[in-house]
Amino acid sequence: MALRVLELYSGVGGMHCGLAESGVAAEVVAAVDVNTNANKVYKYNFPHTPLWPKTIEGITLKELDALSFDMILMSPPCQPFTRIGLQGDISDPRAKSFLYVLDILPRLKKLPAYILLENVKGFESSEAREALIGTLQKCGYVYQEFLLSPTCLGIPNSRLRYFLIAKLQTEPFAFPISNTILEEFPSQHSIDPGRRRVIHCSENNPQAGADQKNPSCPFSGTDHGPEKTFLYKLETAQELERKQGQDNDASVRMLQDFLETSVEEMSQYFLPPKSLLRYALILDIVRPTCRRSTCFTKGYGHYVEGTGSVLQTATDVEIDSVYNSLELLNEEEKLAKLSSLKMRYFTPREIANLHGFPETFGFPEEVTTKQRYRLLGNSLNVHIVSSLISLLLQSP
Incomplete structure (x- = not known):
C-alpha cells in the first residue's frame, strides 16, 4: 500500500x-x-x-x-x-x-x-x-x-x-x-x-583527498601551496587552503558534469562590466573542472556578493595572469583583463542540476529567470x- x-x-x-x-x-x-x-x-x-x-x-x-x-x-x-x-x-x-x-x-x-x-x-x-x-x-x-x-x-x-x-x-x-x-x-x-x-562530508573535512592534485582547476596543485600562496583577492590564506582541499577531493564530482552542454543566448548570463569592476576581488571563481561551488542563494543572478560562485568559461586563460597586476591598470585595461576570463552566472537549470532535480523538472515560460533563481535559492x-x-x- x-x-x-x-x-x-x-x-x-x-x-x-x-x-x-x-x-x-x-x-x-x-x-x-x-x-x-x-x-x-x-x-x-x-x-x-x-x-x-x-x-x-x-x-x-x-x-x-x-x-x-x-x-x-x-x-x-x-x-x-x-x-x-x-x-x-x-x-x-x-x-x-x-x-x-x-x-x-x-x-x-x-x-x-x-x-x-x-x-x-x-x-x-x-x-x-x-x-x-x-x-x-x-x-x-x-x-x-x-x-x-x-x-x-x-x-x-x-x-x-x-x-x-x-x-x-x-x-x-x-x-x-x-x-x-x-x-x-x-x-x-x-x-x-x-x-x-x-x-564523508568534504565540507567538514576540507583536506579529504588533498593528496590528489587537480592542476586544471585554479589555485590547486603544488605551485600554490601554503608557502607560495598568492593572495590577490579579499580572502585569507586559510580560505584559499580550504578551497584547494575541496578542489583536490577526487571523491567529489567535477562541475562540468552538471553544466548545460548548449545554452541559447548564453550572453545573458555573463557578468556585466559594472559587476566585473566592482566585485572582482570578492568573486568566488570556479572552472568546469573544479569540485566545489558556494551556496546559491535567492539573490543569485541579481546580486553578486555572497550569493554563489561564478563560472570561468575561458579555461585557456590563467586566472593568475589576469589578477596579478590588476591594481596597476586603469579601468579600461582592468575590464579587458577581467573580460578575458569570460565569467558567467550558472544558469537556473545548472543550479537545479546541482540541487539534484531530475532532467524532467522544468519551469513554466512565464516564470522569469530572476524568479527561477529566487525559487531555487529557497529550495x-x-x-x-x-x-x-x-x-x-x-x-x-
Whole structure:
C-alpha cells in the first residue's frame, strides 16, 4: 500500500522530487504553500497532486484528519533562524505556521508514522527546535538530527543544512540513533549503492583527498601551496587552503558534469562590466573542472556578493595572469583583463542540476529567470532528501 504523504511548505517540489527518487511507493495527498510563483512551478511539474495555496495555520484539524497521511515532509521558513537575518526565532511572525504544526500534531486522530524536516544551519540552536523536540517526545517519536551538505554525496556544491527524521517508537531506526547531530550518513549501507555513493562530508573535512592534485582547476596543485600562496583577492590564506582541499577531493564530482552542454543566448548570463569592476576581488571563481561551488542563494543572478560562485568559461586563460597586476591598470585595461576570463552566472537549470532535480523538472515560460533563481535559492537538495527518506523507511 502506498504511503500517504503531506508536503508542507512545498515550494517548487524539492521534497516531492526526493520522495520520487527514493523509489518508495507513495502518494502526495496534499501540498501546501502560499508562494504564487512556487505554486506555478509545482503545478507545472506535478499537475495531478492536490495543491493548497493557503496558509498552513488556515488548515483545520478536521481537514488534516481527513487526509489520513502517513508522512509529513516539511521545510519551514528559514528567515527566523538564518545566521545573516535578525534571528527572531519563534517571535518572528514567519514562524507562526510552524508553531501551529507543532500545536496541532498531538491532536491528530492518527499520528503520521514518519516526519522529515529541513531548515538552515542555525535551526539546531533555536527555540523552535526545542519546541519541535518537545512535541516529538510528547507524541512518542524517536528522531535523529543531521547537518548535511551535498558534498556528502559527491556533489560539488556547499549547502549545509539542518535535517531531522523522526518515526513513531513502534518502529525503530535501522541504525543506532545518537543524541548528537550527525554530520554524515550513519553508514554507506544506508543508501542504495546502485544509486549513489555516500562519502564523508568534504565540507567538514576540507583536506579529504588533498593528496590528489587537480592542476586544471585554479589555485590547486603544488605551485600554490601554503608557502607560495598568492593572495590577490579579499580572502585569507586559510580560505584559499580550504578551497584547494575541496578542489583536490577526487571523491567529489567535477562541475562540468552538471553544466548545460548548449545554452541559447548564453550572453545573458555573463557578468556585466559594472559587476566585473566592482566585485572582482570578492568573486568566488570556479572552472568546469573544479569540485566545489558556494551556496546559491535567492539573490543569485541579481546580486553578486555572497550569493554563489561564478563560472570561468575561458579555461585557456590563467586566472593568475589576469589578477596579478590588476591594481596597476586603469579601468579600461582592468575590464579587458577581467573580460578575458569570460565569467558567467550558472544558469537556473545548472543550479537545479546541482540541487539534484531530475532532467524532467522544468519551469513554466512565464516564470522569469530572476524568479527561477529566487525559487531555487529557497529550495533544497533532492538527493539528500531522497537518501534521508530511504534511511527513514529502512527496516532494522
